[in-house]
Amino acid sequence: MSTTKVAITLNQKTLKKLDQLVKKQNIFPNRSQAIQEAVEEKLERMERSRLARECAKLNPIFEKAIAEEGISRELSEWPKY
Numbered sequence: 001m002s003t004t005k006v007a008i009t010l011n012q013k014t015l016k017k018l019d020q021l022v023k024k025q026n027i028f029p030n031r032s033q034a035i036q037e038a039v040e041e042k043l044e045r046m047e048r049s050r051l052a053r054e055c056a057k058l059n060p061i062f063e064k065a066i067a068e069e070g071i072s073r074e075l076s077e078w079p080k081y
Contacts, residue, residue, distance in 0.1 A: 008035070 010018070018034055021027065028034035 018031055022029075022031060022034055028037070
C-alpha cells in the first residue's frame with residue numbers, strides 16, 4: 001500500500017504520551033506507525049458507529065414483513081420434488 005507523508009500538530013501532553021508508548025512498550029516501531037494505527041482504528045469505529053445509527057432508523061416490523069414476503073414468494077417459486 002502506498003503512503004503519503006503529512007504533517008500534523010499535537011499538543012505536548014499527547015506527544016509525550018505517544019513517545020513514551022513507542023519507547024517503553026515496544027508496541028510500535030515509531031511515531032508514524034502508532035499514529036497511523038490510531039487513525040485507522042478511529043475511522044473503523046466511526047464507520048461502525050454510523051452503521052449502527054443507520055440500522056437504528058430501521059423499523060423492525062416493516063423489515064420483518066419485507067423479509068417474510070420475500071421468503072414466501074421464493075418458496076412458492078421453487079420446483080416441487
